[in-house]
Amino acid sequence: MAEAENIQAKQAPKVATGDRAILPEGAKTIPVYVMGKRYEVPETLTIMKAMEFAGFKFIRGAGCRGGICGACPTVYRKAGDYKLFFGLACQTVVEPNMYLAQIPFYPANRATYKLEELSGDPEVIYALYPELFRCVACNLCTKACPMDVDVLGYISALKQGNIAKAAEISFDCIQCGLCASRCMGELPQYHIGQLARRIYAKYIQPKAEHLQKRVDDINAQKYDEVLKNLLAMDKENLEKIYINEREREPDLTPPGEWVPQDTQYL
Amino acid sequence: MSYTPEMRELIKKVEATRPARVERARRNEHYPALNLKEREEVLNAYHPDCQKDGTRAVKVGSNKGDIFQDQVADLLESKALLRPDAVDLSTVDYEADVLIIGGGGAGTSAALMASDAGKSVIISTKLRHGDSNTIMAEGGIQAATQECDSPFYHYIDTIGGGHFTNQPDLVEAIAHDAPLSISWLENLGMMFNKTPEGRMVVRHFGGSSRKRLHSAGDMTGAEIMRVIRDEARSRQDSITVLEFTPAVELILDEDGKCAGAILFNMETREFYIAKAKAVILASGGFGRLHIKGFATTNHYGATMDGVVMAYRVGVGNKYLFSTQYHPTGVVYPEQNVGLLITEKVRGLGAHVLNIDGEQFCFPLEPRDVESAELICEAMDKGKGILTPTGRVGLWLDSPMIDDLHGEGTVKKELPAKFIQFARHGIDISKDPMLVYPTLHYQNGGVNVSASTETDVPGLFAAGEVIGGVHGENRLMGNSLQDIITFGRRAGVNAAEYIDGGVEIKKLTIDHVARFEKEIDEAGITDPVTAPIILPDYSTDEVISRRWAEK
Known part of the structure; x- marks a missing residue:
């Protein structure tokens, strides 16, 4: 009997595996309301994992589970508080007496365009999204953004014709759609921001000349012979090059300035 | 969510050993690294890729006879x-x-x-x-x-x-x-x-x-x-x-x-x-x-x-x-579970510690070795820290970076991590992080x-x-x-x-029936069903109450 207990004590502790939570002995649970219905879940879980703990299996409303894909926008209220709160289910921790609703999809208008037929003129954006000027600057979009993007800021920048500013401000957008769900003017902000960023990168940001040159060289088959030789090389010789013949570009020299001693493969 | 009061108690043990550890680090005294033989031993015993248990030879198909992790083998032998x-x-x-x-x-x-x-x-x-x-x-x-x-x-x-x-x-x-x-x-x-x-x-x-x-x-x-x-x-x-x-x-x-x-x-x-x-x-x-x-x-x-x-x-x-494992994935808070903490944290001098606030490994072993040592300490020696959701982890003592290199170093050198934790109420220049190896890439x-x-x-x-x-x-x-x-x-x-x-x-789709026949003939009696499409995170308690399913 004593021996059996010893074996018991030696076994690995029961722990949560993968993304499946467990309730360890002595840990606390709290009540949350999923679409109005009460469930007891362990504290410190995210909304997403709390719902899974309760027995839900997501088809919609879960994606990267790391706060970057925008699949799990959630609206919630707390007991006794009139305010609406917005967040991502994978990034927001449950609090006692939260009232939760998932909004995995919200309909929004998206214009169809051929980027190569557009230009850096803001009129292009106005023509594709005339509803831009239905914005009344209420700022509900910004308040709903789980990424703290200044949504009204980039919409206003576009209204003023400043595509570069809009591209910069909207860069962290994960296209979850919460802004559009709150908009009085029924704007699809995140689609407009996407168009602005692509126009900025294609027509306003300067092109990388060193990249174009490298592309031309590759298309002129400049490196084909060098690569063919590497393909045929045995491990011993590859190892020799790897260990002895790789000069390391210094950390602090500005890009484009350093020239290695061995230039035969450049 | 900041640390719970129970976890705060444990952090006190980390704080208690920190001054002496920082002193030793200043004298350039480090927890000894493993020699090649020891490395191999810990890898073979604890690295998920090297462990013999939990793996098996696949009995059917193009890779018949090759060794895979059980979960992978199950899917290759699935119906x-x-x-x-x-x-x-x-x-x-x-x-x-x-x-x-x-x-x-x-x-x-x-x-x-x-x-x-x-x-x-x-x-x-x-x-x-x-x-x-x-x-x-x-x-x-x-x-x-x-x-x-x-x-x-x-x-x-x-x-x-x-x-x-x-x-x-x-x-x-x-x-x-x-x-x-x-x-x-x-x-x-x-x-x-x-x-x-x-x-x-x-x-x-x-x-x-x-x-x-x-x-x-x-x-x-x-x-x-x-x-x-x-x-x-x-x-x-x-x-x-x-x-x-x-x-x-x-x-x-x-x-x-x-x-x-x-x-x-x-x-x-x-x-x-x-x-x-x-x-x-x-x-x-x-x-x-x-x-x-x-x-x-x-x-x-x-x-x-x-x-x-x-x-x-x-x-x-x-x-x-x-499989690529990273030794220091986040274990707490839940929002960040599995996400990476860059090697740079250990490069800047942070120690990895067990529940007693004690060092148990050299913090800058190669990634696979470091992962194996963390797994050994938590699962074999039982010296991991348990979170309120039942995850196990070990401390990564980031505050000692400021002690070693001057106040503000953590914030300056690790801005993204600092913000990521600050958002959930944890100041990693003052409190350690809880980490465990995480699965990154196939x-x-x-x-x-x-x-x-x-x-x-x-x-x-x-x-x-x-x-x-x-x-x-x-x-x-x-x-x-x-x-x-x-x-x-x-x-x-x-x-x-x-x-x-x-x-x-x-x-x-005759190949499907042929494949299932091959499974049957190989004596695989209870194959899993695949593709599984999405993982199921239901708890055992919930599953046990789904009385309509077998």
């Missing part, structure tokens, strides 16, 4: 989700020139190239278009675009980093195409980090000889995905996207060519027949198998479906035994040539689902490049294959 004799192949529900399985970076790149070549395309995906590991890649994308760099050095760095186990023609492809990929993305309107003159801002990474890592903020993968998805959405005349409708079985024709797939509407539970002249597998990796129970950095749908489907039509795989995958062809005519593959590009160890920034290089090649080559004249004969 089909649908019952083959119930399938009606006579009515085609969807038809296109090219069917692409997977809507991440590789699949979408392939779709755009096939569309450029005038082909009609269907993308089938289990979640939304773009929900993928691509979107989660933060660091950057490799390409030799600088004057001091060339495809030669990209090749050498990559194959050396992979311990010379990489498939050479795939390395040649990635080194050759990488600058073309970057240029393609630039033309599609991707916002790269550039100087005001337009020069790409590039950085070094582990194992680089030249600065080759291009980025877009700290969300490079997300920016790639946003841009190529937006382009695909503007091509509705040639690209149809079927969301929440994953492929579950490949369809061949009676000549043995790949001719489509059976799709599954997850919401209505109907199956559809999708017919195509060429099929591209771009279904991603297997992080959500949680090999040996590990947390993962991967997205919700990373469940190895593509490898499973390919296996049933006779396409084998390589290096699937090799190094192996299905066998392909440099033109992305598999052994089955008409079946192409690209992205994390393929094996050999990285050998047994992947360098940072090569996964995003892998996705674009081979995604683009798959789209181009599938179109060329079709232009060569493809006549699809009578459709068949």
